[in-house]
Amino acid sequence: MTGSLHLVSLPLAPERFFASDNFSGAHPRYLAAIERANAGHVMAYGGDAITKSAVSMFQELCQADVDVLFTFNGTGSNIVALGSLLRSAESVICSEWAHINVDETGAPEHILGIKLHDVISPDAKVKPEHIVAASSALGNVHHVQPGVVSITQATELGTVYSIDEIRVICDTAHSFGMRVHLDGARISNATAALGGDAKTFRAMTFDAGVDAVSFGGTKNAMFGAEAVLLRRGVASDRSGFIRKQNTQLPSKMRYMAAQFVEALTDDLWLETARHANQMASRLYKALEDLTSLQMTPPAVNSLYPILPPDVKEQLQAWNFFWDWDLSRSQVRWMTSWDTSPADVDAFAAGVRAALLGR
Template identity: 55%
Template sequence: MQAKPCQRSGILDEPVEDLAQVLGRRTSTECSEIPVGVAHGAGKHVHRIVQGIDLTASQNQLLLGDANISFPAARHVVPLTTHLAAVPPGPTGWFGLGQRMPAPATEPLPARSRCNWFCHDKTLVMRPRLSVHQTRCMAIDLPAPATGFSSDNSAGTHPLVLEALARANAGHALAYGNDPFTAAARLAFDELFGRHVETLFVWNGTGGNVLALATLQRPGGAVVCTDSAHLHVDETGAPERVVGTKLLTVPHANGKLLPHHIASHAAALGVIHHAQPCTVSITQATEYGTVYSPAEIATICDEAHRHGMKVHLDGARIANAACALGGSVEALRSFTVEAGVDVVTFGGTKNGMMYGEAVVFLDPALAAGAQYLRKQVTQLPSKMRYVAAQFSVCLQDGLWLRTAAHSNAMAARLYEALADIQSLAIDAPEANSLYPTLAPAEAAALQAWAYFYPWDAASNRYRWMTAWDTTPEDVDRFAAGVRSAAGRA
């Protein structure tokens, strides 16, 4: 179904009573494409906003759009979030994101505010600047998928994991890992890697990476990683602040680190004025959805070890990588223990668990002192049995591989449904994510309909990600929405 023709272009500055007539509809789902600016009025406020607007109270005006709008001082200026109270009035000026931005009406809107905002899951999200006319005409008038394509972190918890948590919740158990659930999970990791490994359970991925790097750190030490690595881009400087290490970033090759990157930094070894590279960190699958082959990782490990460095593997999506390389325990071992990796941050949260990751020292000798560091970096769960019980059920009977394989399969299905649209410039997924190129109008309409994250603003690339609970129907609905937007761009 195509969107209704835009009834008017330009900026909407209408009484709320007439807004439904102007838009032609009023439900939160169908109005989710409207770029919301600031609502203001006298004594009333917006009660609820869901992915856009769903007005349940009278309002003097609703200002939508991104052109230069001036208005006199209002009694209330309402930030655009869910369930709001009015905030104190301000003098005449520009308003954006519920905040006063002083500027004479003759001046253009401040650059920081030259965008549209909409509410997604109670969170304000900025998107590229579009006019009401553009956005209205780009509206996706199709049923949205039941599950999203923003991240596998958005997925719920697998029912079998919930059952395991309920079993672990029965009665009392000693704290800090001195319980039978933790002992069983540690044994499961020994069996998974086919040797004795030292496994420490932690709260989350950032904490796991910090613990692994802290354990491998040496005086003056540094970590070689790509400029797209999660520990560099998405951990708020945690390795630098908590570990006290320096990250030596290198340009990624479609997410990957290459052996010559290690050699280039090895020249600093022994020079007292330079940080000393002691660890190489790679991500499997990478932040761009690519997967290292076992041979690629083995070459990296050989080069690192040749210079006395250790290798850390950030495995937030290690299960997806294992499925991409064969979907077996043998596939996992081929790019970890057999390739020469020293420490793995083994992900669970993105693969059906509620929370929790594991730091696995494939060489147990490297874990000396790690239990104390885990406490220092605030990653020692007192009720560790809840993390351990989740891993036990995931590793039992290959559940961790089945969930990841399904996620990968749904990404492949999405690719097959959209590969013929050349403007998207998508490659066949190696794991569970795709990285399309979208025009701003396409992206804005699609994000308002079914939100997903921008990935590389400079090239208009975005990320679509599937999860263990993505259904074929979700994929087909999302693909239909993408095709609808692409056909009207």
């Protein structure tokens, strides 16, 4: 830590962090599901009964003709999804904030050998006009061809596309022959926010016209379990090969699949996401009178306040969280499936003491 730290004394720090939903552990029910799956020898690489159940549960959830591929992590899911949608000499349109653009160490460019066409978007959403503008390159042999639009739901700034917005994005992309990928690292939080049931999930994905979904599990209480959902007939029928070539084919797939069976059996995936969202709302309400924070009510499980740099440093040393836009001294506070009301209240008390005591 640098700069002059204020010596305001802060209350006891919360038990848990507000840095990321990746900081939390796994839900005991997922660990129990792994334990139950841990019996005897079964076929590897997805040939086992648990994986078959998880695949059909996802197909039931999507009510669409989809292939389901389990993967190790979210970056890998995005690679498999994009690789399955792209054709040669094509690029991907995404927002400047997209995880594929800023937080994957150039993996899409490095692994897929493609160009990302990142568009300026203060709310991290791709707009139909971005697609229309990019389409001017179509047919010009000197220009990379925009082939896929990638949107993130919920976005990297905690905003959420409405179902209508996604439908218009898909219609616009499809009208130019482009396909649509949805990075759903936090699709469960978005589903909980927009209606909280399977119908909402469908409405914002395959019913709206999305062609591939990276379905996140790890951030929502699972342990290293992610899935890629691909619309058949649009995505490559060689997606299984693409997954293997990109090192995302798990040999002991049953352990991942078992977690998704557990998640989809009685909507545990929505229960944990709803809880995380509620904890972010509680934090917002506890601090909304502090207008210098410039917070807007959270749509999902994250808040993006502005803090004076000295206060920020003191709070980060007290209970770590990530910087988001350093140029504005903006940070991200994120809640998780296991964030407790007591954590929120303790965190809010610390923020209040640090801000008002200066």
